[in-house]
Amino acid sequence: MFSIGELSRRTKVKVPTIRYYETVGLLTAPERTEGNQRRYDRAGLQRLSFIRHARDLGFSIEAISSLIELQDHPDRSCQAATDIAAAQLSDVRAKIRRLRALEKELLRITKGCDGEGVSEDCYVLTSLADHELCEWEH
Amino acid sequence: MFSIGELSRRTKVKVPTIRYYETVGLLTAPERTEGNQRRYDRAGLQRLSFIRHARDLGFSIEAISSLIELQDHPDRSCQAATDIAAAQLSDVRAKIRRLRALEKELLRITKGCDGEGVSEDCYVLTSLADHELCEWEH
DNA sequence: CCTTGAACCTCTAGTCGCTAGAGACATTAT
DNA sequence: ATAATGTCTCTAGCGACTAGAGGTTCAAGG
Numbered sequence: 001m002f003s004i005g006e007l008s009r010r011t012k013v014k015v016p017t018i019r020y021y022e023t024v025g026l027l028t029a030p031e032r033t034e035g036n037q038r039r040y041d042r043a044g045l046q047r048l049s050f051i052r053h054a055r056d057l058g059f060s061i062e063a064i065s066s067l068i069e070l071q072d073h074p075d076r077s078c079q080a081a082t083d084i085a086a087a088q089l090s091d092v093r094a095k096i097r098r099l100r101a102l103e104k105e106l107l108r109i110t111k112g113c114d115g116e117g118v119s120e121d122c123y124v125l126t127s128l129a130d131h132e133l134c135e136w137e138h
Numbered sequence: 139m140f141s142i143g144e145l146s147r148r149t150k151v152k153v154p155t156i157r158y159y160e161t162v163g164l165l166t167a168p169e170r171t172e173g174n175q176r177r178y179d180r181a182g183l184q185r186l187s188f189i190r191h192a193r194d195l196g197f198s199i200e201a202i203s204s205l206i207e208l209q210d211h212p213d214r215s216c217q218a219a220t221d222i223a224a225a226q227l228s229d230v231r232a233k234i235r236r237l238r239a240l241e242k243e244l245l246r247i248t249k250g251c252d253g254e255g256v257s258e259d260c261y262v263l264t265s266l267a268d269h270e271l272c273e274w275e276h
Numbered sequence: 277c278c279t280t281g282a283a284c285c286t287c288t289a290g291t292c293g294c295t296a297g298a299g300a301c302a303t304t305a306t
Numbered sequence: 307a308t309a310a311t312g313t314c315t316c317t318a319g320c321g322a323c324t325a326g327a328g329g330t331t332c333a334a335g336g
Contacts, residue, residue: 053267053272054266058237058240067262067266071267074260077263078263081262081263082248085244085247088244089241089245089248092237092241096234096237096241099230099234099237100234102195102196103230105195106223106227107227109223110223122208122220123216124216125209125219128191128195129187
C-alpha cells in the first residue's frame with residue numbers, strides 16, 4: 001500500500017497526472033485512508049506502469065482505454081490490441097514522413113543564409129514569404 | 139480589397155483562424171467597412187501567406203511573431219532569422235529521432251503478435267505491461 | 277502527546293493552436 | 307424587397323496535462 005507520491009516516484013508519473021488519469025477513467029479510484037488520501041496496491045502500480053509505457057509510445061488516452069478494456073477481457077484481445085498498435089505505428093510513420101519533409105525544407109532555407117556572399121535580403125524570410133521558392137508541395 | 143472569406147480562399151487558412159491570428163497579434167487589424175466587416179489588401183494577403191507557410195513548417199506562433207518583427211526591422215535580421223529557423227530544424231530533428239525509436243519499438247511489439255503460433259497471452263499487452271521486455275531506454 | 281513540516285486533498289484556470297456554435301448584423305444576387 | 311450567404315462577437319471545447327490557491331492529514335522528532 002503506497003501513497004500517491006510513492007506511486008509517482010516509482011512510475012515517474014507526476015502526482016497531478018495520476019489524479020488526472022483517475023478523473024478521465026484510465027485509473028480506477030483506489031482505496032482511501034480515513035483521512036481521504038489515496039492508497040495504491042501492486043495492481044494499481046502495474047496499471048499505471050502500463051499506461052506510462054503506452055503514453056511514452058505515443059498512444060492516446062483513448063487508445064490506452066481500449067487496450068485496458070482488452071486486458072480485462074482476454075478473449076480475442078490479441079487481434080484488436082494488435083490493430084490498435086498497428087494504427088499507432090502507421091500514425092508514427094506518417095509523422096516521420098512529414099517531419100522529414102520539413103527537415104529538408106528547413107535545411108534548404110537555413111543553408112541559403114550560410115554563405116557569406118548572400119543577397120541583401122534574408123533568405124529565411126524571403127523563402128517563407130514567397131511560396132514559389134519552396135520545393136515542397138503543400 | 140477582399141473580405142475575410144476571400145482571404146481565406148486564397149490562403150487556405152480558415153476564417154476563424156484568421157480572426158484568431160488577429161487576436162493574438164500575428165495579423166494587424168485591417169480596415170473595416172461601414173458595416174464593421176474586415177477588408178484586406180495585398181499586404182495583408184502576403185503576411186498571411188507568410189504565416190501559413192511558417193505554420194506548415196511547424197514554427198510556433200511565438201517564433202512567427204519574432205520573424206515578423208525581424209521583417210519589419212531589416213537591419214541584422216538575417217542572423218536572428220536564421221537562428222530561429224535553425225532552432226526549428228533541430229527541434230524537428232529531435233522529434234524525428236524520437237519517433238524513429240517509437241517506430242522501432244512499435245514494430246517489435248506488433249510483429250510479436252503476427253506469427254500464428256504465439257503464446258496465449260497477447261504480446262502487445264504484455265509488452266506494454268512489462269517494461270523489462272522493452273528494448274528501449276526511457 | 278504535541279507540534280511541525282511535508283505530503284495530500286479538491287477545485288479552478290491556464291497552456292497551445294485552433295475549432296465549433298449561438299445569435300445578431302451586413303452584403304449580394306435575384 | 308427578399309432571401310441566401312457571409313460576417314460579426316462571444317463563449318466554450320479539444321487533448322493531455324500543469325500550476326496555483328486554500329485547506330486537511332500524515333509521519334517523525336522533541
